[in-house]
Amino acid sequence: MYDLSRAASAEVGLSEAGLAAIDSYLQGWIDKGVVAGLVTLTARHGKIIHTSTLGQKDLATGEPMALDTIFRIFSMTKPVTAVGMMILHDRGLWSPEDPIAKHLPAFAGAKVFGGLDGDGAPILIAADHEPTLRELLTHTAGLTYGREPMGGLEALYEAANVWGSADLTDMAARLGDLPLAYQPGTKWIYSLAMDVQGAIIEKLSGKSLPDFMRDEIFAPLGMVDTAFHTPPEKRSRLATLYRSSSSRGLVPLPVNPLLPDYEAPPALASGGGGLVSTVGDYARFAQMLLNRGELDGRRIISEQAARLMMTNQLSGEMLANGWGVGHQQIRPGFGYGFNGVVFTDPQAAGIPVGVGTYHWDGAAGTWFWVDPQNDLLFVGMVQLLSEKSPALQATTQTLMAEAIVQDAVSPRPTSAAGSR
Numbered sequence: 001m002y003d004l005s006r007a008a009s010a011e012v013g014l015s016e017a018g019l020a021a022i023d024s025y026l027q028g029w030i031d032k033g034v035v036a037g038l039v040t041l042t043a044r045h046g047k048i049i050h051t052s053t054l055g056q057k058d059l060a061t062g063e064p065m066a067l068d069t070i071f072r073i074f075s076m077t078k079p080v081t082a083v084g085m086m087i088l089h090d091r092g093l094w095s096p097e098d099p100i101a102k103h104l105p106a107f108a109g110a111k112v113f114g115g116l117d118g119d120g121a122p123i124l125i126a127a128d129h130e131p132t133l134r135e136l137l138t139h140t141a142g143l144t145y146g147r148e149p150m151g152g153l154e155a156l157y158e159a160a161n162v163w164g165s166a167d168l169t170d171m172a173a174r175l176g177d178l179p180l181a182y183q184p185g186t187k188w189i190y191s192l193a194m195d196v197q198g199a200i201i202e203k204l205s206g207k208s209l210p211d212f213m214r215d216e217i218f219a220p221l222g223m224v225d226t227a228f229h230t231p232p233e234k235r236s237r238l239a240t241l242y243r244s245s246s247s248r249g250l251v252p253l254p255v256n257p258l259l260p261d262y263e264a265p266p267a268l269a270s271g272g273g274g275l276v277s278t279v280g281d282y283a284r285f286a287q288m289l290l291n292r293g294e295l296d297g298r299r300i301i302s303e304q305a306a307r308l309m310m311t312n313q314l315s316g317e318m319l320a321n322g323w324g325v326g327h328q329q330i331r332p333g334f335g336y337g338f339n340g341v342v343f344t345d346p347q348a349a350g351i352p353v354g355v356g357t358y359h360w361d362g363a364a365g366t367w368f369w370v371d372p373q374n375d376l377l378f379v380g381m382v383q384l385l386s387e388k389s390p391a392l393q394a395t396t397q398t399l400m401a402e403a404i405v406q407d408a409v410s411p412r413p414t415s416a417a418g419s420r
Helices: 016-031 077-090 153-159 168-177 193-205 209-221 232-237 279-290 303-309 392-403
Strands: 037-044 047-058 071-074 111-116 122-126 242-245 249-252 275-277 334-336 341-343 358-361 367-371 376-381
Touching: 016 037, 016 047, 016 392, 037 279, 077 193, 077 209, 077 279, 077 303, 077 358, 168 193, 193 209, 209 279, 279 367, 279 376, 367 392, 376 392
Parallel strands: none
Antiparallel strands: 037 047, 037 376, 071 275, 111 122, 242 249, 334 341, 341 358, 358 367, 367 376
Protein backbone atom coordinates (compact mmCIF):
# COMPACT_ATOMS: atom_id res chain seq x y z
CA MET A 1 0.00 0.00 0.00
CA TYR A 2 1.27 3.45 -0.93
CA ASP A 3 0.67 5.01 2.48
CA LEU A 4 4.10 6.55 3.20
CA SER A 5 4.57 4.40 6.27
CA ARG A 6 8.11 3.46 7.25
CA ALA A 7 10.00 0.52 5.76
CA ALA A 8 13.58 -0.71 5.65
CA SER A 9 15.70 0.12 2.62
CA ALA A 10 16.31 -3.56 1.83
CA GLU A 11 12.56 -4.12 1.47
CA VAL A 12 12.40 -1.78 -1.53
CA GLY A 13 15.74 -2.44 -3.19
CA LEU A 14 17.75 0.50 -1.90
CA SER A 15 21.22 0.27 -0.44
CA GLU A 16 21.68 1.59 3.09
CA ALA A 17 25.25 2.46 2.22
CA GLY A 18 24.06 4.31 -0.87
CA LEU A 19 21.62 6.40 1.16
CA ALA A 20 24.37 7.10 3.69
CA ALA A 21 26.54 8.35 0.84
CA ILE A 22 23.90 10.96 0.03
CA ASP A 23 23.89 12.12 3.65
CA SER A 24 27.69 12.25 3.64
CA TYR A 25 27.70 14.37 0.51
CA LEU A 26 25.19 16.82 1.99
CA GLN A 27 26.99 16.92 5.35
CA GLY A 28 30.10 17.95 3.45
CA TRP A 29 28.45 21.23 2.45
CA ILE A 30 27.58 21.89 6.09
CA ASP A 31 31.15 21.12 7.17
CA LYS A 32 32.44 23.59 4.56
CA GLY A 33 30.11 26.29 5.90
CA VAL A 34 28.23 26.56 2.61
CA VAL A 35 24.84 25.72 4.17
CA ALA A 36 23.60 25.72 7.76
CA GLY A 37 21.57 22.53 7.60
CA LEU A 38 19.42 20.25 5.47
CA VAL A 39 16.47 17.88 5.82
CA THR A 40 15.78 15.09 3.33
CA LEU A 41 13.27 12.32 2.74
CA THR A 42 13.46 9.31 0.43
CA ALA A 43 10.48 7.10 -0.37
CA ARG A 44 10.11 4.10 -2.67
CA HIS A 45 7.12 1.90 -3.46
CA GLY A 46 5.06 4.29 -1.32
CA LYS A 47 7.16 3.73 1.80
CA ILE A 48 9.40 6.22 3.59
CA ILE A 49 12.80 4.59 3.54
CA HIS A 50 15.14 7.25 4.83
CA THR A 51 15.04 10.68 6.42
CA SER A 52 17.92 12.87 7.51
CA THR A 53 18.17 15.99 9.65
CA LEU A 54 21.61 17.49 9.18
CA GLY A 55 23.09 20.64 10.69
CA GLN A 56 21.21 23.55 12.22
CA LYS A 57 18.02 25.47 11.46
CA ASP A 58 19.59 28.55 13.07
CA LEU A 59 23.31 29.09 13.52
CA ALA A 60 22.95 31.76 16.21
CA THR A 61 20.97 29.55 18.58
CA GLY A 62 22.45 26.25 17.50
CA GLU A 63 18.97 24.72 17.19
CA PRO A 64 19.21 21.59 15.07
CA MET A 65 17.15 20.80 12.00
CA ALA A 66 14.07 18.66 12.62
CA LEU A 67 11.68 16.76 10.40
CA ASP A 68 8.96 19.32 11.15
CA THR A 69 11.15 22.35 10.40
CA ILE A 70 9.31 24.73 8.07
CA PHE A 71 11.05 26.01 4.93
CA ARG A 72 10.32 28.68 2.36
CA ILE A 73 10.08 26.53 -0.76
CA PHE A 74 9.86 29.43 -3.24
CA SER A 75 9.61 27.98 -6.77
CA MET A 76 8.70 24.50 -5.56
CA THR A 77 5.33 26.26 -5.29
CA LYS A 78 5.12 26.05 -9.08
CA PRO A 79 4.30 22.31 -9.35
CA VAL A 80 1.61 22.82 -6.69
CA THR A 81 0.09 25.58 -8.81
CA ALA A 82 0.17 23.22 -11.80
CA VAL A 83 -1.88 20.72 -9.80
CA GLY A 84 -4.32 23.52 -8.97
CA MET A 85 -4.68 24.19 -12.68
CA MET A 86 -5.15 20.49 -13.43
CA ILE A 87 -7.94 20.25 -10.85
CA LEU A 88 -9.81 22.87 -12.85
CA HIS A 89 -8.86 21.17 -16.12
CA ASP A 90 -10.52 17.99 -14.82
CA ARG A 91 -13.66 20.06 -14.28
CA GLY A 92 -13.64 21.15 -17.91
CA LEU A 93 -12.97 24.80 -17.11
CA TRP A 94 -10.00 25.32 -19.41
CA SER A 95 -8.08 23.74 -22.28
CA PRO A 96 -4.35 24.02 -23.06
CA GLU A 97 -5.20 25.66 -26.38
CA ASP A 98 -7.34 28.38 -24.79
CA PRO A 99 -5.96 31.90 -25.28
CA ILE A 100 -5.03 33.41 -21.92
CA ALA A 101 -7.42 36.23 -22.87
CA LYS A 102 -10.36 33.83 -22.72
CA HIS A 103 -9.94 33.80 -18.94
CA LEU A 104 -8.09 37.09 -18.39
CA PRO A 105 -9.36 39.66 -20.92
CA ALA A 106 -6.45 42.05 -20.22
CA PHE A 107 -4.30 39.74 -22.37
CA ALA A 108 -6.45 40.30 -25.48
CA GLY A 109 -4.76 41.94 -28.46
CA ALA A 110 -1.27 40.97 -27.31
CA LYS A 111 1.63 42.98 -28.67
CA VAL A 112 5.32 42.04 -28.65
CA PHE A 113 8.08 44.35 -27.44
CA GLY A 114 10.33 45.42 -30.32
CA GLY A 115 12.72 47.67 -28.42
CA LEU A 116 12.60 51.43 -27.87
CA ASP A 117 12.40 54.12 -30.54
CA GLY A 118 14.49 57.29 -30.62
CA ASP A 119 12.20 58.97 -28.11
CA GLY A 120 12.39 56.05 -25.69
CA ALA A 121 8.87 54.86 -26.46
CA PRO A 122 8.27 51.12 -26.86
CA ILE A 123 8.00 49.69 -30.36
CA LEU A 124 5.04 47.31 -30.45
CA ILE A 125 4.64 44.43 -32.89
CA ALA A 126 1.49 42.39 -33.37
CA ALA A 127 1.71 38.93 -31.84
CA ASP A 128 1.68 36.02 -34.30
CA HIS A 129 -1.05 34.49 -32.15
CA GLU A 130 -2.68 35.07 -28.80
CA PRO A 131 -0.59 33.36 -26.09
CA THR A 132 -2.23 30.17 -24.86
CA LEU A 133 -2.58 28.45 -21.53
CA ARG A 134 -0.23 25.69 -22.71
CA GLU A 135 2.36 28.39 -23.27
CA LEU A 136 1.57 29.96 -19.91
CA LEU A 137 2.15 26.59 -18.20
CA THR A 138 5.50 26.14 -19.97
CA HIS A 139 7.18 29.58 -19.69
CA THR A 140 6.75 30.13 -23.43
CA ALA A 141 3.90 32.70 -23.42
CA GLY A 142 6.07 35.82 -23.71
CA LEU A 143 6.20 36.90 -20.06
CA THR A 144 9.31 37.55 -17.94
CA TYR A 145 9.94 38.32 -14.28
CA GLY A 146 10.56 41.94 -15.28
CA ARG A 147 13.76 42.23 -13.26
CA GLU A 148 16.38 41.14 -15.77
CA PRO A 149 17.72 43.42 -18.56
CA MET A 150 15.42 43.10 -21.57
CA GLY A 151 16.34 46.09 -23.75
CA GLY A 152 14.04 48.44 -21.87
CA LEU A 153 11.11 46.08 -21.26
CA GLU A 154 12.16 45.78 -17.62
CA ALA A 155 11.54 49.53 -17.22
CA LEU A 156 7.95 49.02 -18.39
CA TYR A 157 7.49 46.30 -15.77
CA GLU A 158 8.91 48.65 -13.15
CA ALA A 159 6.70 51.53 -14.27
CA ALA A 160 3.65 49.26 -14.06
CA ASN A 161 4.69 48.39 -10.49
CA VAL A 162 3.78 44.76 -11.13
CA TRP A 163 5.17 43.64 -7.77
CA GLY A 164 3.13 46.31 -6.01
CA SER A 165 -0.19 44.90 -7.26
CA ALA A 166 -3.01 44.79 -4.74
CA ASP A 167 -3.92 41.19 -5.55
CA LEU A 168 -3.56 38.56 -8.27
CA THR A 169 -6.37 40.00 -10.38
CA ASP A 170 -4.60 43.37 -10.35
CA MET A 171 -1.25 41.76 -11.16
CA ALA A 172 -2.68 39.87 -14.12
CA ALA A 173 -4.33 43.06 -15.41
CA ARG A 174 -1.03 44.97 -15.21
CA LEU A 175 0.86 42.17 -16.94
CA GLY A 176 -1.80 41.87 -19.63
CA ASP A 177 -1.36 45.57 -20.46
CA LEU A 178 2.39 45.14 -20.98
CA PRO A 179 3.95 43.96 -24.25
CA LEU A 180 5.21 40.40 -24.48
CA ALA A 181 8.98 39.88 -24.41
CA TYR A 182 8.92 37.67 -27.52
CA GLN A 183 6.56 36.00 -29.96
CA PRO A 184 4.57 33.37 -28.01
CA GLY A 185 5.89 29.85 -28.33
CA THR A 186 9.30 30.84 -29.69
CA LYS A 187 11.38 31.02 -26.49
CA TRP A 188 11.53 29.55 -22.98
CA ILE A 189 12.03 32.36 -20.47
CA TYR A 190 11.47 32.01 -16.73
CA SER A 191 8.60 34.28 -15.81
CA LEU A 192 5.61 35.35 -13.76
CA ALA A 193 3.49 32.81 -15.65
CA MET A 194 2.68 30.82 -12.53
CA ASP A 195 1.47 33.94 -10.74
CA VAL A 196 -0.85 34.55 -13.70
CA GLN A 197 -2.00 30.95 -13.29
CA GLY A 198 -2.89 31.88 -9.71
CA ALA A 199 -5.14 34.63 -11.02
CA ILE A 200 -6.82 32.14 -13.37
CA ILE A 201 -7.34 29.67 -10.52
CA GLU A 202 -9.01 32.41 -8.49
CA LYS A 203 -11.26 33.42 -11.37
CA LEU A 204 -12.31 29.90 -12.33
CA SER A 205 -12.77 28.63 -8.77
CA GLY A 206 -14.27 31.70 -7.13
CA LYS A 207 -11.82 31.27 -4.23
CA SER A 208 -8.62 33.02 -3.24
CA LEU A 209 -5.53 31.04 -4.21
CA PRO A 210 -4.64 30.27 -0.54
CA ASP A 211 -8.18 29.03 0.14
CA PHE A 212 -8.31 26.99 -3.05
CA MET A 213 -5.00 25.27 -2.35
CA ARG A 214 -5.95 24.63 1.27
CA ASP A 215 -9.34 23.15 0.39
CA GLU A 216 -8.43 21.26 -2.78
CA ILE A 217 -4.83 20.15 -2.19
CA PHE A 218 -3.40 20.62 1.29
CA ALA A 219 -6.32 19.45 3.44
CA PRO A 220 -7.11 16.36 1.31
CA LEU A 221 -3.43 15.37 1.25
CA GLY A 222 -2.85 16.01 4.96
CA MET A 223 -0.27 18.73 4.27
CA VAL A 224 -0.80 20.40 7.64
CA ASP A 225 2.11 22.86 7.54
CA THR A 226 1.97 24.01 3.91
CA ALA A 227 0.53 27.47 3.30
CA PHE A 228 1.23 30.96 1.97
CA HIS A 229 1.97 32.19 5.48
CA THR A 230 3.63 31.18 8.74
CA PRO A 231 1.20 31.79 11.61
CA PRO A 232 2.62 32.99 14.94
CA GLU A 233 2.26 29.59 16.59
CA LYS A 234 4.51 28.01 13.93
CA ARG A 235 7.15 30.69 13.48
CA SER A 236 9.52 29.02 15.94
CA ARG A 237 9.74 26.10 13.49
CA LEU A 238 10.71 28.28 10.51
CA ALA A 239 14.31 27.73 9.41
CA THR A 240 16.46 30.84 9.20
CA LEU A 241 17.05 31.96 5.63
CA TYR A 242 20.68 32.71 4.79
CA ARG A 243 22.66 34.32 2.02
CA SER A 244 26.34 33.73 1.39
CA SER A 245 28.85 36.52 2.00
CA SER A 246 32.46 36.18 0.82
CA SER A 247 33.66 38.02 3.92
CA ARG A 248 31.14 36.95 6.59
CA GLY A 249 30.05 33.49 5.54
CA LEU A 250 26.38 32.70 6.06
CA VAL A 251 24.40 35.84 6.85
CA PRO A 252 20.73 35.70 7.91
CA LEU A 253 18.40 37.66 5.67
CA PRO A 254 16.29 40.38 7.28
CA VAL A 255 12.52 40.38 7.08
CA ASN A 256 11.53 41.19 3.50
CA PRO A 257 8.02 41.72 2.08
CA LEU A 258 8.88 39.40 -0.84
CA LEU A 259 9.68 36.49 1.49
CA PRO A 260 6.79 34.21 2.55
CA ASP A 261 6.97 34.88 6.29
CA TYR A 262 3.51 36.40 6.60
CA GLU A 263 1.50 35.75 9.76
CA ALA A 264 -1.74 35.69 7.73
CA PRO A 265 -2.48 34.74 4.12
CA PRO A 266 -1.18 37.53 1.83
CA ALA A 267 -3.40 39.39 -0.61
CA LEU A 268 -0.81 38.79 -3.35
CA ALA A 269 -0.27 35.05 -2.95
CA SER A 270 2.46 33.98 -5.34
CA GLY A 271 1.67 30.83 -7.28
CA GLY A 272 5.23 31.04 -8.52
CA GLY A 273 7.03 31.12 -5.20
CA GLY A 274 4.98 31.89 -2.10
CA LEU A 275 4.58 28.66 -0.13
CA VAL A 276 6.19 27.38 3.03
CA SER A 277 6.25 23.65 3.71
CA THR A 278 8.00 20.77 5.46
CA VAL A 279 9.81 17.77 4.05
CA GLY A 280 6.99 15.48 5.17
CA ASP A 281 4.25 17.63 3.68
CA TYR A 282 5.97 17.95 0.32
CA ALA A 283 6.63 14.22 0.26
CA ARG A 284 2.87 13.69 0.45
CA PHE A 285 2.41 16.00 -2.52
CA ALA A 286 5.18 14.20 -4.41
CA GLN A 287 3.72 10.77 -3.65
CA MET A 288 0.37 11.96 -5.01
CA LEU A 289 2.14 12.84 -8.28
CA LEU A 290 3.89 9.48 -8.30
CA ASN A 291 0.52 7.80 -7.76
CA ARG A 292 -0.84 9.66 -10.80
CA GLY A 293 -3.07 12.00 -8.83
CA GLU A 294 -4.16 10.07 -5.73
CA LEU A 295 -3.02 9.49 -2.13
CA ASP A 296 -4.66 7.57 0.70
CA GLY A 297 -7.82 7.06 -1.32
CA ARG A 298 -8.21 10.79 -2.02
CA ARG A 299 -8.01 11.63 -5.72
CA ILE A 300 -6.71 15.16 -6.30
CA ILE A 301 -6.39 15.06 -10.09
CA SER A 302 -7.22 12.43 -12.68
CA GLU A 303 -4.59 10.05 -14.01
CA GLN A 304 -4.91 11.77 -17.37
CA ALA A 305 -4.29 15.19 -15.80
CA ALA A 306 -1.24 13.94 -13.90
CA ARG A 307 0.12 12.38 -17.08
CA LEU A 308 -0.41 15.60 -19.06
CA MET A 309 1.25 17.70 -16.37
CA MET A 310 4.31 15.43 -16.33
CA THR A 311 4.64 15.15 -20.11
CA ASN A 312 7.26 17.14 -21.99
CA GLN A 313 5.60 19.99 -23.90
CA LEU A 314 8.64 21.42 -25.70
CA SER A 315 9.71 20.65 -29.25
CA GLY A 316 13.11 19.21 -30.07
CA GLU A 317 14.08 22.57 -31.54
CA MET A 318 13.19 24.31 -28.27
CA LEU A 319 15.22 21.77 -26.26
CA ALA A 320 18.26 22.49 -28.41
CA ASN A 321 18.14 26.28 -27.95
CA GLY A 322 19.77 26.42 -24.53
CA TRP A 323 17.11 28.15 -22.48
CA GLY A 324 17.01 27.70 -18.71
CA VAL A 325 17.37 29.17 -15.24
CA GLY A 326 19.85 28.32 -12.50
CA HIS A 327 20.48 24.58 -12.36
CA GLN A 328 17.48 23.93 -14.62
CA GLN A 329 19.01 24.19 -18.08
CA ILE A 330 16.62 22.99 -20.79
CA ARG A 331 18.45 20.68 -23.22
CA PRO A 332 18.00 17.47 -25.19
CA GLY A 333 16.57 14.85 -22.85
CA PHE A 334 15.76 17.51 -20.24
CA GLY A 335 12.39 18.93 -21.25
CA TYR A 336 9.56 20.75 -19.56
CA GLY A 337 5.99 19.78 -18.71
CA PHE A 338 3.56 21.95 -16.82
CA ASN A 339 5.50 23.99 -14.24
CA GLY A 340 8.36 21.49 -13.98
CA VAL A 341 11.15 19.61 -15.77
CA VAL A 342 10.48 16.25 -17.44
CA PHE A 343 13.30 13.86 -18.37
CA THR A 344 12.67 12.39 -21.81
CA ASP A 345 16.16 10.92 -22.24
CA PRO A 346 18.21 10.81 -19.02
CA GLN A 347 21.34 9.67 -20.86
CA ALA A 348 21.20 12.67 -23.17
CA ALA A 349 20.48 14.93 -20.19
CA GLY A 350 23.48 13.51 -18.32
CA ILE A 351 21.63 12.54 -15.14
CA PRO A 352 20.85 8.86 -14.34
CA VAL A 353 17.19 9.11 -13.32
CA GLY A 354 14.32 7.12 -14.80
CA VAL A 355 12.58 8.17 -18.00
CA GLY A 356 9.62 10.39 -17.13
CA THR A 357 11.16 11.80 -13.93
CA TYR A 358 9.54 15.15 -13.03
CA HIS A 359 11.31 17.68 -10.83
CA TRP A 360 11.85 21.29 -9.84
CA ASP A 361 13.69 23.32 -7.21
CA GLY A 362 13.44 26.57 -5.25
CA ALA A 363 15.41 29.79 -4.93
CA ALA A 364 16.61 28.89 -1.43
CA GLY A 365 17.99 25.55 -2.60
CA THR A 366 15.05 23.24 -1.92
CA TRP A 367 14.62 20.43 -4.46
CA PHE A 368 12.55 17.37 -5.23
CA TRP A 369 11.91 14.75 -7.87
CA VAL A 370 9.47 11.96 -8.58
CA ASP A 371 10.76 9.06 -10.67
CA PRO A 372 7.89 6.89 -11.98
CA GLN A 373 10.18 4.36 -13.65
CA ASN A 374 11.98 3.63 -10.36
CA ASP A 375 8.85 4.29 -8.24
CA LEU A 376 10.84 6.68 -6.08
CA LEU A 377 10.64 10.20 -4.69
CA PHE A 378 13.12 12.46 -2.95
CA VAL A 379 12.62 15.79 -1.19
CA GLY A 380 15.45 18.01 0.05
CA MET A 381 15.06 21.17 2.12
CA VAL A 382 17.65 23.88 2.77
CA GLN A 383 17.56 27.69 3.18
CA LEU A 384 20.32 29.38 1.18
CA LEU A 385 19.56 32.20 -1.24
CA SER A 386 22.58 32.13 -3.54
CA GLU A 387 23.13 32.20 -7.28
CA LYS A 388 26.18 29.98 -6.66
CA SER A 389 24.42 27.27 -4.66
CA PRO A 390 25.78 23.74 -5.18
CA ALA A 391 24.05 21.41 -7.62
CA LEU A 392 22.37 19.42 -4.86
CA GLN A 393 19.60 18.03 -7.05
CA ALA A 394 21.72 16.60 -9.86
CA THR A 395 24.30 15.18 -7.47
CA THR A 396 21.77 13.52 -5.18
CA GLN A 397 20.00 12.11 -8.25
CA THR A 398 23.30 10.60 -9.39
CA LEU A 399 24.03 9.19 -5.93
CA MET A 400 20.50 7.81 -5.68
CA ALA A 401 21.01 5.90 -8.92
CA GLU A 402 23.96 4.19 -7.25
CA ALA A 403 21.78 3.36 -4.23
CA ILE A 404 19.18 1.50 -6.32
CA VAL A 405 20.16 -2.17 -6.12
CA GLN A 406 16.90 -3.64 -7.39
CA ASP A 407 14.70 -2.48 -10.24
CA ALA A 408 11.13 -1.51 -9.42
CA VAL A 409 9.05 -4.69 -9.20
CA SER A 410 6.13 -3.04 -10.96
CA PRO A 411 7.48 0.00 -12.79
CA ARG A 412 5.01 2.81 -13.15
CA PRO A 413 3.92 3.91 -16.64
CA THR A 414 6.54 5.98 -18.42
CA SER A 415 4.31 7.52 -21.06
CA ALA A 416 4.74 10.86 -19.27
CA ALA A 417 8.10 11.15 -21.01
CA GLY A 418 6.62 11.73 -24.46
CA SER A 419 6.50 14.96 -26.36
CA ARG A 420 3.38 16.89 -27.17
